Amino acid sequence: STQLDFHSPYGCSKGAADQYMLDYARIFGLNTVVFRHSSMYGGRQFATYDQGWVGWFCQKAVEIKNGINKPFTISGNGKQVRDVLHAEDMISLYFTALANVSKIRGNAFNIGGTIVNSLSLLELFKLLEDYCNIDMRFTNLPVRESDQRVFVADIKKITNAIDWSPKVSAKDGVQ
Structure with missing residues:
Protein backbone atom coordinates (compact mmCIF):
# COMPACT_ATOMS: atom_id res chain seq x y z
CA SER A 1 0.00 0.00 0.00
CA THR A 2 1.23 3.49 -0.84
CA GLN A 3 1.00 6.31 1.67
CA LEU A 4 -1.27 9.08 0.44
CA ASP A 5 0.23 12.56 0.07
CA PHE A 6 -2.30 15.04 -1.30
CA HIS A 7 -0.03 18.11 -1.74
CA SER A 8 -2.93 20.56 -1.31
CA PRO A 9 -6.37 21.00 0.28
CA TYR A 10 -7.89 20.37 -3.17
CA GLY A 11 -6.05 17.04 -3.41
CA CYS A 12 -7.13 16.18 0.11
CA SER A 13 -10.81 16.76 -0.74
CA LYS A 14 -10.49 14.47 -3.77
CA GLY A 15 -8.79 11.80 -1.66
CA ALA A 16 -11.52 11.97 0.98
CA ALA A 17 -14.22 11.55 -1.69
CA ASP A 18 -12.34 8.54 -3.09
CA GLN A 19 -12.22 6.94 0.34
CA TYR A 20 -15.95 7.48 0.90
CA MET A 21 -16.74 5.64 -2.35
CA LEU A 22 -14.40 2.77 -1.50
CA ASP A 23 -15.91 2.48 1.99
CA TYR A 24 -19.49 2.49 0.64
CA ALA A 25 -18.57 -0.50 -1.53
CA ARG A 26 -16.82 -2.31 1.31
CA ILE A 27 -19.32 -1.60 4.11
CA PHE A 28 -22.67 -1.38 2.32
CA GLY A 29 -22.00 -3.46 -0.80
CA LEU A 30 -22.71 -0.60 -3.21
CA ASN A 31 -21.37 -0.84 -6.74
CA THR A 32 -18.99 2.11 -6.46
CA VAL A 33 -15.85 2.57 -8.51
CA VAL A 34 -13.32 5.40 -8.20
CA PHE A 35 -11.74 6.85 -11.33
CA ARG A 36 -8.77 9.15 -10.70
CA HIS A 37 -8.74 11.08 -13.95
CA SER A 38 -5.77 12.79 -15.47
CA SER A 39 -6.28 15.66 -17.95
CA MET A 40 -9.53 15.24 -19.86
CA TYR A 41 -10.52 17.27 -22.90
CA GLY A 42 -12.95 17.27 -25.78
CA GLY A 43 -15.52 19.19 -27.76
CA ARG A 44 -17.82 21.63 -25.97
CA GLN A 45 -15.53 21.74 -22.98
CA PHE A 46 -16.00 24.76 -20.74
CA ALA A 47 -12.41 25.10 -19.65
CA THR A 48 -10.75 27.59 -17.34
CA TYR A 49 -7.18 28.65 -16.81
CA ASP A 50 -6.78 26.25 -13.86
CA GLN A 51 -8.87 23.31 -15.06
CA GLY A 52 -9.20 21.90 -18.53
CA TRP A 53 -5.95 23.33 -19.86
CA VAL A 54 -6.22 21.65 -23.29
CA GLY A 55 -9.64 23.20 -23.88
CA TRP A 56 -8.48 26.55 -22.50
CA PHE A 57 -5.57 26.79 -24.93
CA CYS A 58 -7.65 25.46 -27.83
CA GLN A 59 -10.05 28.34 -27.13
CA LYS A 60 -7.10 30.76 -27.13
CA ALA A 61 -6.03 29.38 -30.53
CA VAL A 62 -9.54 29.88 -31.94
CA GLU A 63 -9.56 33.45 -30.60
CA ILE A 64 -6.18 34.18 -32.21
CA LYS A 65 -7.38 32.65 -35.49
CA ASN A 66 -10.40 34.99 -35.32
CA GLY A 67 -8.22 38.06 -34.75
CA ILE A 68 -8.69 38.32 -30.98
CA ASN A 69 -5.09 38.55 -29.83
CA LYS A 70 -5.53 39.06 -26.10
CA PRO A 71 -2.29 38.37 -24.23
CA PHE A 72 -2.23 35.24 -22.11
CA THR A 73 0.13 33.68 -19.62
CA ILE A 74 1.39 30.25 -18.70
CA SER A 75 2.88 29.13 -15.42
CA GLY A 76 6.44 27.89 -15.77
CA ASN A 77 8.45 27.28 -18.93
CA GLY A 78 5.81 25.32 -20.85
CA LYS A 79 7.70 22.04 -20.60
CA GLN A 80 5.42 20.56 -17.93
CA VAL A 81 3.89 17.34 -19.24
CA ARG A 82 0.50 15.70 -18.71
CA ASP A 83 -1.18 12.77 -20.37
CA VAL A 84 -4.47 13.73 -21.97
CA LEU A 85 -7.65 11.70 -22.33
CA HIS A 86 -10.26 12.57 -24.95
CA ALA A 87 -13.94 12.68 -23.94
CA GLU A 88 -14.79 9.87 -26.39
CA ASP A 89 -12.36 7.59 -24.57
CA GLY A 113 -4.14 8.91 -21.89
CA THR A 114 -0.84 7.20 -20.97
CA ILE A 115 2.62 8.21 -22.17
CA VAL A 116 1.51 7.78 -25.80
CA ASN A 117 -0.92 10.68 -25.34
CA SER A 118 1.24 12.97 -23.24
CA LEU A 119 1.85 16.60 -24.15
CA SER A 120 3.77 19.54 -22.80
CA LEU A 121 2.20 22.98 -23.09
CA LEU A 122 4.75 23.82 -25.78
CA GLU A 123 3.86 20.67 -27.74
CA LEU A 124 0.17 21.57 -27.54
CA PHE A 125 0.94 25.10 -28.75
CA LYS A 126 2.89 23.68 -31.71
CA LEU A 127 -0.04 21.42 -32.67
CA LEU A 128 -2.45 24.37 -32.45
CA GLU A 129 -0.14 26.73 -34.33
CA ASP A 130 0.32 24.24 -37.17
CA TYR A 131 -3.36 23.29 -37.33
CA CYS A 132 -4.70 26.87 -37.16
CA ASN A 133 -1.79 28.56 -38.97
CA ILE A 134 -1.27 31.01 -36.10
CA ASP A 135 1.43 32.15 -33.68
CA MET A 136 0.61 31.68 -30.00
CA ARG A 137 2.47 34.34 -28.05
CA PHE A 138 2.41 34.15 -24.29
CA THR A 139 4.09 35.47 -21.18
CA ASN A 140 5.67 33.16 -18.64
CA LEU A 141 4.73 33.40 -14.98
CA PRO A 142 6.67 31.72 -12.17
CA VAL A 143 6.04 28.03 -11.62
CA ARG A 144 3.12 27.38 -9.27
CA GLU A 145 4.14 25.62 -6.08
CA SER A 146 1.42 22.96 -6.47
CA ASP A 147 2.29 22.03 -10.08
CA GLN A 148 4.02 18.76 -10.88
CA ARG A 149 6.51 18.89 -13.75
CA VAL A 150 5.38 15.58 -15.22
CA PHE A 151 2.33 13.45 -14.58
CA VAL A 152 1.37 10.44 -16.68
CA ALA A 153 -1.29 8.05 -15.40
CA ASP A 154 -0.46 4.36 -15.11
CA ILE A 155 -3.64 2.64 -16.35
CA LYS A 156 -2.46 -0.98 -16.19
CA LYS A 157 -4.90 -1.83 -13.39
CA ILE A 158 -8.03 -0.76 -15.35
CA THR A 159 -6.67 -2.21 -18.60
CA ASN A 160 -6.11 -5.58 -16.92
CA ALA A 161 -9.50 -5.48 -15.18
CA ILE A 162 -11.80 -4.62 -18.10
CA ASP A 163 -9.57 -4.53 -21.20
CA TRP A 164 -10.04 -0.79 -21.74
CA SER A 165 -7.48 1.64 -23.14
CA PRO A 166 -7.63 5.03 -24.90
CA LYS A 167 -8.08 5.06 -28.67
CA VAL A 168 -8.09 8.78 -29.61
CA SER A 169 -4.57 10.15 -30.10
CA ALA A 170 -3.70 13.52 -28.61
CA LYS A 171 -3.04 14.92 -32.09
CA ASP A 172 -6.38 13.71 -33.50
CA GLY A 173 -8.27 14.80 -30.40
CA VAL A 174 -6.87 18.33 -30.45
CA GLN A 175 -7.76 18.74 -34.12
Missing part, protein backbone atom coordinates in the same frame (compact mmCIF):
# COMPACT_ATOMS: atom_id res chain seq x y z
CA MET A 90 -13.78 8.63 -21.21
CA ILE A 91 -17.31 7.75 -22.38
CA SER A 92 -16.04 4.39 -23.65
CA LEU A 93 -14.45 3.78 -20.24
CA TYR A 94 -17.67 4.57 -18.37
CA PHE A 95 -19.80 2.23 -20.49
CA THR A 96 -17.19 -0.55 -20.30
CA ALA A 97 -16.93 -0.10 -16.52
CA LEU A 98 -20.70 -0.17 -16.11
CA ALA A 99 -20.89 -3.44 -18.05
CA ASN A 100 -18.22 -4.86 -15.71
CA VAL A 101 -19.14 -3.17 -12.43
CA SER A 102 -19.48 -6.41 -10.45
CA LYS A 103 -15.88 -7.21 -11.38
CA ILE A 104 -14.38 -3.81 -10.46
CA ARG A 105 -16.61 -2.49 -7.64
CA GLY A 106 -14.76 -1.22 -4.60
CA ASN A 107 -11.62 -0.36 -6.53
CA ALA A 108 -9.83 2.85 -7.45
CA PHE A 109 -8.26 3.23 -10.88
CA ASN A 110 -5.90 5.77 -12.38
CA ILE A 111 -7.32 6.98 -15.69
CA GLY A 112 -5.48 8.90 -18.39
